[in-house]
Amino acid sequence: MIKTILTSTWTKAVVFALCLLPLAILIGRGFHGGLGANPIEFITHTTGDWTLRFLVLTLAITPLRKILHQPQLIRFRRMLGLFAFFYVCLHFSTWIGLDKFFDWTEMWKDVEKRRFITVGFAGFTLLIPLAITSTAGWIRRLGGKRWQLLHRLVYLTAILGVIHYYWLVKSDVTKPIEYAWVFGILLAWRAGDWLYTRWKRPAPRTVRNAPPPSAETA
């Protein structure tokens, strides 16, 4: 039953629509004056928040499919990851267009001088190659092993994203710390899983000779 739902094309369409919901709500608020006194800040914070949430969802796929024994969940990982990239693009362009009004000199000064912008910018930049190489063609071209290695950059982006948030707030670090915990758990699970696998099957050769993962299982 669950497998049928997970493998259905319809489910993918529904998840896709759900992922667009935060943007739809934001636009709806924009038309009804619901963005508050500082709409630019509201949009920046909302899109930033959703970037981190989609990173959480993306990184939750692998642990969940193993814990829940639902390998089909992998079908949603690329989409969720690309939505994280989609929201960070909105976040970044809000800063460029609405906050700084295309004042490139000032923006570059900010990237150089303000450490929270520096790490945020770095995290964003690291996602670009991942978005580009997210297609099946690129997995083939790079080879599953190398592709997987490259896409581990997302761990770094998650960490940089939390640091970006942590350095931005003035004194209330509650929300960045919450994200740090969630990412910490998701990354620690991977470390634990890796150690456990090694301990259970201490034969690295079999791993090395494993066939390259396809687009669906990578």
Next chain:
Amino acid sequence: MLIKKRAGLTYADVTPKALYMGRRNFLLGLLATYGAVTTYKKFPGLVSAAGPSGSVPVKLDGLVQGPFSKDNINEKVTPAQDVMHYNNYYEFGTDKSDPSKNANRFVTTPWSISVEGEVKKPRTFTMDEILKLAPLEERIYRHRCVEAWSIVVPWVGYSFSVLAKLVEPTPSAKYVAFQSYFERKQMPLWRDAGIQLPYVEGLRLDEAMNPLTLLCTGMYGETLPNQDGAPVRMVIPWKYGFKSAKSIVKIRFVKDQPPTTWNIESSSEYGFYSNVNPNVDHPRWSQAKEHRLGGGFFDRPIPTLLFNGYGDQVASMYAGMDLRKYF
């Protein structure tokens, strides 16, 4: 630094096979706890005890129209709706929309301010007395937040010097320290604020005695709403907003420069003076420009003015001072 510590925290312990199932439940449990905690934080009203209702702004009649009245000020007043729903009042939550939601139960009657320290006539002023010390005047001031946004507000009050003169500061009084109200029960979100409470602020005596420095009891022709610092606050228009302490309960005239909340929190970012200055950046962001709230969606940021444009009235107090050092 912090993340590194947490990522390596537990997994050496949970990896053994006997605990493998426990790890799964642990992860799901943590997710559930996370959800529950977040829900609680979003709706603190669900659990806070019902008490007497807070004050509701009332209209103030017969306000004096002086040099800062609307006829003399060439600025568009920010809509009250924007000003009153976009607040930094960390005792009631750190999100800008928190105070207007969480401060409505705040009880501000009865209220009094204790004035003490280096003064000949220390005394306690009741709120009724404060409202009658001088005719209430409407003053439209620009208000520049250290976070690079600004508003234009028609405050109501009178110069702080009126009250100061009544208590007769002694010659050894060099600074004035202000303390805001703080009570954990009425401010259940205080723990998230991340700043030391009660909120304390301070001014040099000459700054406090400057006619621009306002003892403020209202805005937009009414008494102050709770989220804006009811029933009485300071307004110092040439300094960043956080210098203007809200809900004042104690004023002390002192010999030495008093500690101030944001300076305690981060002394490299928030100086004692904190005069609005486009040439001295906050370490984490530029202060050259500001976003004026309540404008159009595509309004450009406007240039920030030295002393928030009040240089004629205040610059002489800082003559010869290095404003980069004394930021």
